[in-house]
Amino acid sequence: MPSAAIQRIPLSVALPASLRGGVVAIGNFDGVHRGHQAVLQCALAEAERRGAPALVLTFEPHPRLVFRPEVPLFRITTAPVRARLLEALGFAAVVEQPFDRAFSRLDAEEFVARILARDLGVSHVVTGFDFHFGKDRQGNPAFLMEAGERHGFGVSLVEAFCDEGAEVISSSRIRRLLGEGDVAGAAGLLGYRYTVEAAIAHGKKLGRELGFPTANMALPEGTDLRHGIYAVRLRRADGSLHDGVASFGRRPTVDDDGAALLETYLFDFSGDLYGETACVSFFGFLRGEEKFDGLDPLVAQMKRDETEARALLAGVTPLSPLDREIAFAG
Secondary structure: OOOOOOEEEEOOOOOOHHHOOOEEEEOOOOOOOHHHHHHHHHHHHHHHHHOOOEEEEEEEOOHHHHHOOOOOOOOOOOHHHHHHHHHHHOOOEEEEEEOOHHHHOOOHHHHHHHHHHHHHOOOEEEEEOOOOEOHHHOEOHHHHHHHHHHHOOEEEEEOOOEOOOOOEOOHHHHHHHHHOOOHHHHHHHHOOOOEEEEEEEOOOOHHHHOOOOOEEEOOOOOOOOOOEEEEEEEEOOOOOEEEEEEEEEOOOOOOOOOOOEEEEEEOOOOOOOOOOEEEEEEEEEEEEOOOOOOHHHHHHHHHHHHHHHHHHHHOOOOOOHHHHHHHHOO
16 A cells, blocks of 8 residues: 555645535545445546545544543544545545534534535535434434535435445444454455554564564554454555564463554565554454463464465455555555
8 A cells, every 4th residue: 555645634724726626525434444435436426527626524533532532442444544545546635624522513504614615615525324413413414415505515425335245334343343353354344455554663573583573563542453363465665565474462472461562474575664654454364362382382383374374365366446456556
């Protein structure tokens, strides 16, 4: 996943004139999953029809973190990863509206008049069929359509998107699958391999001593991915791709009280990655986290994990054009 060229614009600054009059998809889009993509593709098609820029309006931080800060939120995609996915889909910009208690008290009419009409100058809005907005969620799709007529913009509503089993695709379903370690099932709902991004930091160098040097990444607080071993692909900042095997967890054999860490061993690679920000895409779950009786059985198992991960990754193919862009294109 190359460094995002898409513009990330906080709505605390003026929108560039070149982006005004655009078609805007509105939502949190955590995960940018196949259900979200139905809304986003509708916006892209409308923008192409009108010859207008395609934008996404979203909210940072996630509203749930404002209303329930004491409850950790497992974000499927951080803001930078979400921006890269939106760029890959074809959007020109993502407008990140700062979300706080004061903004949450904005009533529905103010949201339309100030945010959509004045700040963005939208020509058309696309949302899911159940979109609610404004203080106490008073704005609904019918209100948005009526307000659009008054303010001079059109509105498209997109029905819920179901998977092949006729079940609605949702971020909560995907979080549950990731919590179970089912990254393959999550990929089926996302339409691409689950991907994280973080800086590579120095660790205790134990992996190097064992013959398995790792790129260590601390994932955001609240990441509820099942602890265990995964077949992965790492993308460096220069766009190069490297297959590997990763452990996410607390390293019970050597550091039982440590914080959860993603440690990725890259196959056939030697080089210095420290300080780089990299992306890791998850292709398959190999096994759960285990505590071994010493380092020798741990190393023996790591060699088996490498063999299994190599075999799994040798047979992977893209799930979609988006997956090809995120986890396959160099």
